[in-house]
Amino acid sequence: MSNLIDIQSQIEKLQKQANEIKAKEFNSTVQDILAKMQAFGITVKDLQNAKPAKGSKAIRGKKPxxxxxxxxxxxxxxxxxxxxxxxxxxxxxxxxxxxxxxxxxxxxxxxxxxxxxxxxx
Missing domain, CATH: 4.10.430 (H-NS DNA Binding Protein)
Known part of the structure; x- marks a missing residue:
């Protein structure tokens, strides 16, 4: 059975891995979003004025x-x-x-x- 120090070390390593993966995928994700925005003619203003979809987890239960x-x-x-x-x-x-x-x-x-x-x- 692992002790606390071993577990914390594993958590630290996994967190670093997650940050590296996120950094690698960030630029490609942004490029993908930009391509879709261009294809559909979506502007930043459109995104700011857009109403979130029903059941969206990011805003569920939150009100201005x-x-x-x-x-x-x-x-x-x-x-x-x-x-x-x-x-x-x-x-x-x-x-x-x-x-x-x-x-x-x-x-x-x-x-x-x-x-x-x-x-x-």
Whole structure:
């Protein structure tokens, strides 16, 4: 059975091999992409404006920050949940799940949760 030092040495060697393979294949991959872009008339602007395909692993579950802040949805029902609390810097919380840090810190400072209720303002 190998000891920790042997395993770490193997990991290091494999990591070096992976980096070498990546470096060797990088230029050919870039050339392949450029050739396809020319064949289809694709520009860098097209790539920047392109919407990712559904189910793409690279972006699955990620939303732009602006959308993520304003959009609160219930995963179970797929229905938007209105924010019930708003912080001094515009943060919002629907009242579901764990209390967010911004509200927890304000409560710890002696303020009440109800003072941040949206309908009370």
């Amino acid at each position: 920050a602006a959308v993520a802040k304003t959009e609160k949805t219930s995963k179970k029902a797929g229905v938007a949940v209105a924010a019930k609390y708003r912080g001094p810097n515009g943060e919002t919380w629907s009242g579901r799940g764990l209390t967010p840090k911004w509200l927890s810190s304000l409560i710890a400072q002696g303020q009440s949760k109800e003072s941040f209720a949206i309908n009370a303002q």
